[in-house]
Amino acid sequence: MAASDSVLAFFAPATSHGGVVVRGQPKLDLDLYIQNYTGRTRFDRLIFIGKTCVPLCVDALKAAIVESKKAPDVSRxxxxxxxxxxxxxxxxxxxRDDAWIEKTEIGNRLETARLETELKGYKNNLIKESIRMGNEDLGKHLESVGKLQEAYDAYARMRQDVSTTKHIIDCSMHLANVSLQRRDWQMALTNVGKISVVQNSEEEKPMQAYTKIVSGISLLGIGHYGDAAQSFLQADANVPPAEYANIASPNDVAVYGGLTALATMDRQGLQQRVLENPDFRAFLEHEPHIRKAISLFNNGRYSSCLSILESARPDYLLDIYLQKHIPTIYSKIRSKCIVQYFVPFSCVTISSLDAAFAKPGESIEPELVNMIREGSLKARIDGKDKLLVAVRPDPRAAMQQEALEVARKYEHNAKERLRRISLVAAGLEVVGAKKPGADHVPGLSTDELWYDENRCLVQTGGGAVESQG
Incomplete structure (x- = not known):
């Protein structure tokens, strides 16, 4: 069909440049999926799906066209x-709707000029609250038209005129939201941290969920999967999703938190902090297959766990925050499964590992070689008999090595103490300022007492030296 040919032509550049293209039919329903979000993230997710998924391309792009006209952002x-x-x-x-473009651009210019004129008047009158509100209105307008850097600058100027805790929270939220849209993860973390410092009891619940989710997404963006999992697992499930719908949905929290936890936590952590966590268990109700995958991993059914995750891969590749991290996260989970499968055994046939983890007609041996080289798998491969043999450390050798290390540290500390004593005895010591509240030594006045930076020696007024090590 002509339509399918045009869609394939649309994805040809992405395919040739190694971009991610989902050709299989995902499980998500586009209309139900996009209803979970509000604000600018709706367009971001629609256009992302349109550029990534072949079956949903046309529907997502049509919805993106409609969504883009709801805001004055002509670039979108x-x-x-x-x-x-x-x-x-x-x-x-x-x-192309040229009339709408021209009308919207004229309206944007007029609104920008009006807000800048108002803000200039507020600055001339030196009314701090009016200046703050003027910067906020200008920032919201610039954000709505897609000028994110200018919007960030306008929101940042609000800080010098804030006077209440609520103002600080509002300013930091604006900056964090713009930072997420710009994919500036460090600035998002910085601004969310300021909310956590000043939030009060009345706003603690909704802001707690918001800060944890934004922190988790930012940590996910910079590849700190363990820290990201901790943030998502601490999100309050009792907060209405509308409080953070401009960023993520409860389904997203379950997926982000579940995958990062599965990639970084051990069995005990998964059981206690994920499956038995009442707050996060409520999020997992939205994504039961994630909960099932974690349960299967804890029960030692690794191939079933990986099978569930592979079936959901097309959906996860359509997520704006998760797509680029899916290969790494899945690789970590797969390596954990192989290692845990091998733990009870001293020797395993490679054919049994192939049956459990390899694709049909392929062998897992090259993957095992890479894991051994990286140090994630303590084993060696018997190429003749096709066995994976565990490398067990010798307890006696480990104990002797530990004893030698303790002796080396003791020798080093003793030499440093003797060197210090010799320097003091030779009068080569640089005496620092007296420290208030020094510990009292019987027979010495406070004026005659001085500790060195390591608190190993006592210097008296007469030059006597006593070791306190």
Whole structure:
């Protein structure tokens, strides 16, 4: 069909450049999926799906066109139109609405000029609250039209005029939201940290969920999967999803937290902090297959766990925050499964590992070689008999090595103490300032007492030296 040919032509550049293209039919329902979100993330997710998923391409791009016209961001409309004119040139949405573009651009310029004039007047009158509100209004407008850097600067100028805790929280939330849209993970973490410091009891619950989810997404973005899992697992499930719907949904929290926890935590941590966590268990109700995968891992059914995750891979590749991390996270989970499978045995045939973990017609041996080289698998491969043999450390050798290390440390500390004593005896010591509240030594006044930086020696006024080590 012509439509399918045009869609394939649309994805050809991404395929040739090694981009992620999902060709299988995902399980998610586009309409139900996008209803979980509000604000600018709706367009971001729709256009992302349109550029990534072949079966949902046209529907997602058409929805993105509609969504882009709900806001005065002309650049977003141009981006979605530029995609759909290639992917589905016969659709009505493929005809560019020049009248709407011109009208919206004129309105944006007039609104920007009006807000800047108002803000200038507030600055002339030196009314701090009006200046703060003027910067906030200007920042919201600039954010709505897609000028994220200018919006960030406007929100940042609010800080010098804040006067209450609520103002600090609002300012930090604006900055964190813009940072997420710009994929500036460090600034998002910084601004969320300021919310955590000043939030009060009345706003603690909704802000707790918001800060934990934003922190988790930012930590996920910079690849700190263990810390990201800790943040997602601490999110309060009793907070209404509307409080953070402009960023993520409860389904997203379950997926992000479940996958990062499965990739970084041991069995005990998964059981206590994930499956038995009442708050996170409520999130897992939205994604039961994640809960099932974690349960299967804890029960030692590794191939079933990996099978569930592989069946959900197309859906996860359509997530704007998760896509680029899926290969790494899945690789970590798979390595953990192989290691845990091998733990009870001293020797395992490679054919049994192939049956449990390899794809049909392939062997897991090259993967085992890489894991051994990286140090994640303590074993060696018997190429003749096709066995994976565990490398067990010799307890006696380990004890002797530990004893030698303790002796080396003791010798080093003794030499440093003797060197210090010799320096003091030779009068080569640089005496520092007296420290208030020094410990009292019987027979010495406080004026005659001085500790060195290691608190090993006592220097008296007469030059006597006593070891306190």
């Amino acid at each position: 409309y141009r981006e979605s139109w530029d995609c759909i004119r290639i992917a589905a040139p016969e659709e009505p949405e493929a005809q």
